[in-house]
Amino acid sequence: MTKKLTKHGNSYALVIDKPIMELLGITPDTPLELNTDGRCLVLTPIRNPEEQEKFEQALDMVHERFGHTMKRLAD
Numbered sequence: 001m002t003k004k005l006t007k008h009g010n011s012y013a014l015v016i017d018k019p020i021m022e023l024l025g026i027t028p029d030t031p032l033e034l035n036t037d038g039r040c041l042v043l044t045p046i047r048n049p050e051e052q053e054k055f056e057q058a059l060d061m062v063h064e065r066f067g068h069t070m071k072r073l074a075d
Contacts, residue, residue, distance in 0.1 A: 001020075005012035021027065024045055031046040047055065 001017075003014060006015055007013075026032070026045045033044045033046050035042045035044070
């Protein structure tokens with residue numbers, strides 16, 4: 001997806017489309033952390049600790065159930 005910046009007062013804004021917001025599970029109120037390596041921007045939703053724990057548990061469950069299969073597919 002290619003995006004252009006939009007003029008917003010004296011600054012520029014990046015509009016995040018609704019399908020992307022839904023995919024990331026974010027709302028306009030979700031705080032985002034912005035990082036850069038000087039060439040790329042990375043926006044990361046800041047989750048509350050309870051949501052982060054729930055996400056990590058789900059990730060662990062997926063890894064336990066499908067990790068071996070994913071490893072075989074990667075090989």
